Amino acid sequence: MTVNITAAATPSVGTVPRGLVPAGVVLGGTLISLIGLTWDIQWHSDVGPDTFFTLPHLFLYAGSAISGLASLAVVLLTTANAKRDKAVDPLVGGRAVGVFGRTFSAPVGYLVSGIGAALFLVYGLWDQWWHGLYGFDAVIDSPPHIGLLLSISITMVGAVMVFAVARDQSWGTYGVAVAAGTLLAFSMVTVLGLSALPGGPVNTVNAGSAFFSVMILFMGAYVLNRRGGALAVGVVVAFLQALFWWFSPWATEVYADATGLPLRDYVDGIPGLPNMIPMSLLLVAVAVELLRGLPAWVAGALGGVIITALAPLQRMLTYGSNFPALQRYVATVVAGAVLGALAGMLGRRFGQMLRHLAPAKEDRHA
Amino acid sequence: MRKTLLALAGTAALLLGLTAPALAFEPVNVVHTEKVQAGPYDLTIGFSTWPVKAMQSLDFTFAPENGIEGKKGTLTLYREGVEADDSPLARHPRKREVWGLDIFALPEQGTWTMKFDVEGPEGTGTGELKNLAVMEQPGPPMGLSWAISTIPLFGLIALIVIAWRRTRATVD
Structure with missing residues (x-):
């Protein structure tokens, strides 16, 4: 059972633990971004016409705005408290760091999520300029789109950080699983940018999906440092995948009806974003849990192999695609093993680094 | 509380008010055409910008002389003679009376070919728009x-x- 130390110290807050509200708002913002992205991808594939103000776009803008404003509010409140020499609770977003000298005191988690939201604005302008030059293309992996996706990912990393700080409390534990799952699902779109890399016989997108999936699963497992951590992240991702499998085509059709636009001819009805998420992820999460006693690179390599080996089968199942050329398949699985091993080691280390964001238990009791 | 609700309602109304006219999608504006004979079918290929530049998206329209009713077909794209893409001829989402590709970009500069396989009441026919020059991409490298x-x-x-x-x- 967890003890809510800070809530007891500030009875005026009532039953809501300190730090939960801003962390929840930042996480809510990132989920709105993810909903906007899955909807937007489906809109382009099933309906098409684009403007700056489509509803899926508004979700994308609103997600970053909500996370950004919540982060800004926390930074300003922390700065005000620091200036008045009031104690700053490191449970809210982690230790405060000075920004612009000592002008602002920003809890490091909210600093990262806020920077992500600010970058989103900058890359929004870059994207507007790009569309002015190249037209309103529906290319998801254009450079400015990848810049926008990376900016949102940074906000999502900030969300993981603010929950990691409170990992000893139940809301922190669940928050880490949901925030890491959101980051993982979202990253499966960002990795499409890797198609611009020369990979030789390797399918760089599949290898990249394996790398980020394994890394984020390990990160979740090691930041929670308890049995079931990786599985919790895997279950969150599977839930989002199932939810969006239904939501994306449904919302697209409803919105098309509402705006009087027809669906394209030959729409295959297969949800775009959810199908980019490896269905084998739960299997990988179970493997990570079972191989906990072995070095991280072993389970990581196995995870990379599972994801890259099964990715073509998922596309055969959903799109009815052909099996890739054997040389390309083998090269990609080998790359998956190597990258998975590296991702396992990195994810483990990132999880341990995230644990350092929270003050040690002894300090808090002191 | 009431003020907050009013402010929220006002914001929502403003947002929707601004969004509705913004959703008026641009019409397809053909500025250049080419002719292709696919067996018994006369096809007019329309371009919404000309010349075509790599990565710059535009609307393509493919219009058989007597309309698309009762006809179907496939479009295959080749760059420098190598197949790059193929897809069934689908109605243009903003100009439903003809086939087309909306906000579509040819990704690389070079000489492209558009091959049309059309099937209809007068039988099947194949035609090609050859030597479609796609210029260098605009913008920074x-x-x-x-x-x-x-x-x-x-x-x-x-x-x-x-x-x-x-x-x-x-x-x-």
């Missing part, structure tokens, strides 16, 4: 665009490196 767009990634890596070094003593 892709390397520079990618460098600008991946700054957040390198920022994140820098943050990780700092955190890694600061926690090295305690984690290792």
Whole structure:
């Protein structure tokens, strides 16, 4: 059972633990971004016409705005408290760091999520300029789109950080699983940018999906440092995948009806974003849990192999695609093993680094 | 509370009010046409910008002389003689009386060919629009665009490196 130390110290807050509200708002913002992205991808594939103000776009803008404003509010409140020499609770977003000298005191988690939201604005302008030059293309992996996706990912990393700080409390534990799952699902779109890399016989997108999936699963497992951590992240991702499998085509059709636009001819009805998420992820999460006693690179390599080996089968199942050329398949699985091993080691280390964001238990009791 | 609700309702109304006219999608504006004879079918290929530049998206329209009713077909794209893409001829979403590709970009400069296989009441026919010159992409070189767009990634890596070094003593 967890003890809510800070809530007891500030009875005026009532039953809501300190730090939960801003962390929840930042996480809510990132989920709105993810909903906007899955909807937007489906809109382009099933309906098409684009403007700056489509509803899926508004979700994308609103997600970053909500996370950004919540982060800004926390930074300003922390700065005000620091200036008045009031104690700053490191449970809210982690230790405060000075920004612009000592002008602002920003809890490091909210600093990262806020920077992500600010970058989103900058890359929004870059994207507007790009569309002015190249037209309103529906290319998801254009450079400015990848810049926008990376900016949102940074906000999502900030969300993981603010929950990691409170990992000893139940809301922190669940928050880490949901925030890491959101980051993982979202990253499966960002990795499409890797198609611009020369990979030789390797399918760089599949290898990249394996790398980020394994890394984020390990990160979740090691930041929670308890049995079931990786599985919790895997279950969150599977839930989002199932939810969006239904939501994306449904919302697209409803919105098309509402705006009087027809669906394209030959729409295959297969949800775009959810199908980019490896269905084998739960299997990988179970493997990570079972191989906990072995070095991280072993389970990581196995995870990379599972994801890259099964990715073509998922596309055969959903799109009815052909099996890739054997040389390309083998090269990609080998790359998956190597990258998975590296991702396992990195994810483990990132999880341990995230644990350092929270003050040690002894300090808090002191 | 009432004021807050009113302010929220006002914001929502403003947003929707601004969104509704913004959703009026641009009509398809053909500025250049080419003719292709696909067996018994006369096809007019329309372009919404001309000349075509790599990566710059435009509307393509493919209009058989007597309309698309009762006809179907496939469009295959070749760049320098190598097949790049093929898809069934679908109605243009903003000009439903003809086939087309909406906001579509040819990704690379070079000489492209559009091959049409059409099937209809007068039988089947194949025709090609050859030597479609696609000019160099406008804007900065892709390397520079990618460098600008991946700054957040390198920022994140820098943050990780700092955190890694600061926690090295305690984690290792």
